[in-house]
Amino acid sequence: MSARLLAFLLRAIASAWLAVTLTFVLLRLLPGDGLTAQLRESGATDSVIAERQAALGLDAPLLVQYGRYVEALLRGDLGVSLLNGQPINSLIGAQVGSTMELAIASLVVGAALGVGIGYVGGQSTLQRYRVSSRAICDGLRSVAGIVGIVALSAPVIWTGTLGVWVFAAQLDWLPAGGAGRLSQLILPALVLGFATAGGIAQVTQRALGAIGREPYVQTAIAKGLSEWAVGIRHVLRVALPLVITQMGIQSGYLLSGAVVTESMFSRPGVGRLLLDAVLRQDYPLVQGIVLWMTLVVICVTALADMLALLADARLRQSTL
Amino acid sequence: MLRRGSMRLRSVLVVVLMLLIVSVGQAQDGAVNRIVYGLSFEPSGFDPHRNASAELGIPLRMVYDTLVYRDPATGQFVPGLAESWEVSADGLVYTFRLKQGVVFHDGTTFNAAAVAANFDRILSPDTASQKAIFMLGTYAGYEVMDDFTIRLLLAQPYSPLLDSLAQVYLGMASRAAFGAYSVERYQFHQVGTGPYEMVEYITGDRLVLRRSPNYAWGPGFYQPPAQGAIEEIEFRFYTDVSTRALALEAGDVQVIGEIAPTDARALATVADLQLEQVAIPGQPLQFLMNTTRYPTNNRDVRQALLFGTNREAIVDAVFQRFSPVAWGPIGASTAYYSAQVVGSYGFDSVQARALLEGAGFVDTDSNGYYDAEGGDLEVQVVVPPWGLIPQVAQLMEDQWRTIGVRAILNSVPTRAALFEAVATGEYNLVAWYEFGADPAFLSNYFSSNGAFNWTGYANPNLDSLLVQAASTLDENARATLYAQIQVQIMQEALILPIRDYVNINGISNQVMNLSFDNYGWFPLLVNASLVSG
Numbered sequence: 001m002s003a004r005l006l007a008f009l010l011r012a013i014a015s016a017w018l019a020v021t022l023t024f025v026l027l028r029l030l031p032g033d034g035l036t037a038q039l040r041e042s043g044a045t046d047s048v049i050a051e052r053q054a055a056l057g058l059d060a061p062l063l064v065q066y067g068r069y070v071e072a073l074l075r076g077d078l079g080v081s082l083l084n085g086q087p088i089n090s091l092i093g094a095q096v097g098s099t100m101e102l103a104i105a106s107l108v109v110g111a112a113l114g115v116g117i118g119y120v121g122g123q124s125t126l127q128r129y130r131v132s133s134r135a136i137c138d139g140l141r142s143v144a145g146i147v148g149i150v151a152l153s154a155p156v157i158w159t160g161t162l163g164v165w166v167f168a169a170q171l172d173w174l175p176a177g178g179a180g181r182l183s184q185l186i187l188p189a190l191v192l193g194f195a196t197a198g199g200i201a202q203v204t205q206r207a208l209g210a211i212g213r214e215p216y217v218q219t220a221i222a223k224g225l226s227e228w229a230v231g232i233r234h235v236l237r238v239a240l241p242l243v244i245t246q247m248g249i250q251s252g253y254l255l256s257g258a259v260v261t262e263s264m265f266s267r268p269g270v271g272r273l274l275l276d277a278v279l280r281q282d283y284p285l286v287q288g289i290v291l292w293m294t295l296v297v298i299c300v301t302a303l304a305d306m307l308a309l310l311a312d313a314r315l316r317q318s319t320l
Numbered sequence: 321m322l323r324r325g326s327m328r329l330r331s332v333l334v335v336v337l338m339l340l341i342v343s344v345g346q347a348q349d350g351a352v353n354r355i356v357y358g359l360s361f362e363p364s365g366f367d368p369h370r371n372a373s374a375e376l377g378i379p380l381r382m383v384y385d386t387l388v389y390r391d392p393a394t395g396q397f398v399p400g401l402a403e404s405w406e407v408s409a410d411g412l413v414y415t416f417r418l419k420q421g422v423v424f425h426d427g428t429t430f431n432a433a434a435v436a437a438n439f440d441r442i443l444s445p446d447t448a449s450q451k452a453i454f455m456l457g458t459y460a461g462y463e464v465m466d467d468f469t470i471r472l473l474l475a476q477p478y479s480p481l482l483d484s485l486a487q488v489y490l491g492m493a494s495r496a497a498f499g500a501y502s503v504e505r506y507q508f509h510q511v512g513t514g515p516y517e518m519v520e521y522i523t524g525d526r527l528v529l530r531r532s533p534n535y536a537w538g539p540g541f542y543q544p545p546a547q548g549a550i551e552e553i554e555f556r557f558y559t560d561v562s563t564r565a566l567a568l569e570a571g572d573v574q575v576i577g578e579i580a581p582t583d584a585r586a587l588a589t590v591a592d593l594q595l596e597q598v599a600i601p602g603q604p605l606q607f608l609m610n611t612t613r614y615p616t617n618n619r620d621v622r623q624a625l626l627f628g629t630n631r632e633a634i635v636d637a638v639f640q641r642f643s644p645v646a647w648g649p650i651g652a653s654t655a656y657y658s659a660q661v662v663g664s665y666g667f668d669s670v671q672a673r674a675l676l677e678g679a680g681f682v683d684t685d686s687n688g689y690y691d692a693e694g695g696d697l698e699v700q701v702v703v704p705p706w707g708l709i710p711q712v713a714q715l716m717e718d719q720w721r722t723i724g725v726r727a728i729l730n731s732v733p734t735r736a737a738l739f740e741a742v743a744t745g746e747y748n749l750v751a752w753y754e755f756g757a758d759p760a761f762l763s764n765y766f767s768s769n770g771a772f773n774w775t776g777y778a779n780p781n782l783d784s785l786l787v788q789a790a791s792t793l794d795e796n797a798r799a800t801l802y803a804q805i806q807v808q809i810m811q812e813a814l815i816l817p818i819r820d821y822v823n824i825n826g827i828s829n830q831v832m833n834l835s836f837d838n839y840g841w842f843p844l845l846v847n848a849s850l851v852s853g
Binding site: 085169272273 | 358362365370371454455503522523524556557558562566567569570572733734736737754764
């Protein structure tokens with residue numbers, strides 16, 4: 001176990017380093033930075049601009065800047081925003097709660113929808129034994145298939161705009177945006193959750209297809225157990241570890257989806273902070289947020305792996 | 321077992337529903353006379369002395385008073401916190417006599433020492449001002465004469481000084497407040513003397529203002545309503561342009577700016593909303609033409625491009641007719657705008673072709689483009705992504721095809737990238753605009769040594785006109801000089817103006833009498849009122 005932990009830590013550190021370094025390099029392939037551009041536009045002279053850059057260490061060679069950045073990172077210091085001088089730690093800290101709220105709500109929606117869609121779409125094997133309702137089930141299955149594909153492929157910017165138009169502007173059931181109240185969380189969580197559901201539905205459906213063909217499932221059906229009992233106790237339960245792992249993988253997707261969702265629904269959050277920072281070329285801030293997101297994805301994936309382990313007796317025995 | 325499960329599910333559902341009802345209920349019984357105002361983005365910072373965004377002024381114009389104001393009706397400077405001022409004959413000394421009895425929202429007194437402290441703060445290297453400091457021009461210091469008299473000293477005459485002092489970036493803040501917080505934290509605890517007090521700023525979420533009960537020293541054009549004044553204003557950030565109009569339709573916001581022209585077209589038919597189109601003074605969207613690079617170094621080519629551009633069609637298609645066609649280097653709502661340029665270079669492709677052929681261009685290979693050094697007649701255009709410029713450039717590319725000129729569109733992702741592209745000198749046209757009520761900014765673009773002399777034009781006559789216009793204090797003289805300047809820029813065909821910038825605001829019919837100040841962006845919320853609806 002300790003060897004596994006060590007391997008995990010090494011992998012996590014390597015991923016974080018890669019993310020930090022790639023962001024650092026890629027951002028600097030773009031010409032200039034936000035602060036210099038702003039100063040130039042305000043009419044600052046070259047000498048004033050040079051002074052300001054020197055104060056922030058932007059005049060040093062790139063490699064030196066990179067070295068200083070990594071050294072500060074090791075001390076837990078993400079630096080300060082180029083444009084407003086605030087520590088990046090506190091800038092991100094102020095937005096984490098809101099993004100977590102959205103991500104968790106979306107994950108719940110995504111898991112419920114995804115497992116639901118996947119379940120309906122994937123029980124072909126079960127239905128083989130229930131001739132009477134086959135037509136209805138086939139119909140439901142096609143619908144689930146279509147919904148699953150839409151969830152997987154429709155961009156959040158489209159489903160979000162549609163959602164706001166229908167539920168806020170036309171029906172007036174829900175607010176178009178904002179944060180702080182439960183009613184303001186519903187629409188963004190549905191939109192982002194729906195997008196997350198696609199991947200979960202696919203995994204669920206495939207797992208159900210495979211498990212449904214197992215002899216023990218057929219035995220259970222032959223024994224006369226109800227469809228629900230077989231489906232949930234014998235099939236879904238076994239598919240659960242795979243679904244949990246998939247949910248962990250979806251966490252990265254959730255965070256990138258939050259960038260669009262938060263902007264669209266006028267919500268605070270790390271995603272919108274990232275979008276603003278990119279548009280303003282506030283490099284230290286972009287770097288800080290990318291690092292934060294990387295760490296979150298690493299942790300959530302690890303957590304999902306652990307949960308999958310707990311949910312699956314076979315994995316537990318083979319690895320512990 | 322199953323039944324118990326569904327019971328539990330049902331009770332969970334009931335709880336969720338109750339929560340929903342409670343939260344919806346809360347939404348409806350908010351404070352009386354409160355509005356939500358949608359901003360287009362969240363500025364990188366909200367401190368007007370430090371940060372540069374025009375967006376910050378939308379709320380903060382109501383928090384701070386300035387020494388002087390521009391009257392929105394006349395464009396003239398009127399008393400603000402200064403009840404009067406004198407400028408010395410040489411233009412180097414501005415003496416301001418301050419209003420007495422003015423109190424900051426924190427109860428401290430406004431006086432000459434407070435003004436001095438504000439100038440100290442703006443100039444301090446710790447503040448690292450991104451805009452305010454550069455608006456002071458040739459400012460060289462101040463002298464406090466007595467409690468309510470202060471002199472600002474200039475190294476050289478600088479006629480835009482009053483224009484700068486009328487803007488929120490030079491708003492007067494309480495030194496007790498900015499002394500109590502670090503330079504980064506003050507933006508969360510701002511204290512001014514204006515008609516609204518800042519309640520809170522929660523990053524990413526909202527900025528809230530509340531009406532100040534004691535405000536009685538506003539400029540003459542601040543006319544608070546007898547009843548229905550807006551007590552509380554919550555500003556929220558709507559970064560995504562596609563949901564801006566929807567948020568207004570859904571009633572989430574009562575005022576929102578920068579609605580996309582296509583959405584505005586649709587909103588125009590919604591009954592309980594009004595569209596307020598506000599022209600923003602400053603430069604129209606324009607393409608500056610490089611006079612130092614082939615082929616735009618030839619004035620005939622530049623004029624041909626002007627004649628060959630159907631601006632009406634561009635304004636129709638891209639801006640849905642919400643913007644007027646621009647004809648010169650400054651927009652029609654800018655001070656000293658001259659209508660003499662209106663109509664010059666109206667769309668005429670025959671004239672455009674005649675100019676090019678007169679300049680010796682021929683199309684020997686009959687491929688539709690005139691021949692030029694090493695191929696077809698081409699112009700390189702630098703195209704940034706904002707302000708619908710890419711759509712404009714695409715239409716221009718099509719239009720110029722019919723006059724035998726090929727446009728090569730070079731997209732740049734950011735301002736910094738645009739500056740970089742311009743620094744290489746490898747362009748014929750570059751799209752740009754900046755805002756401002758005083759056309760002093762023209763010096764940056766059209767003086768031979770201007771920091772933004774992207775046309776590369778150098779003409780001693782134009783230089784001296786620009787210097788005189790920026791240093792003369794006489795209004796009429798400035799008007800004459802700037803008229804000459806505008807005409808000369810267009811005679812030389814240094815720019816291709818497209819459209820005056822117009823901010824399309826959507827306003828709920830519940831909000832009455834909302835107008836905007838002289839700079840276009842900033843709403844006079846103090847004059848507005850709310851009717852229940």
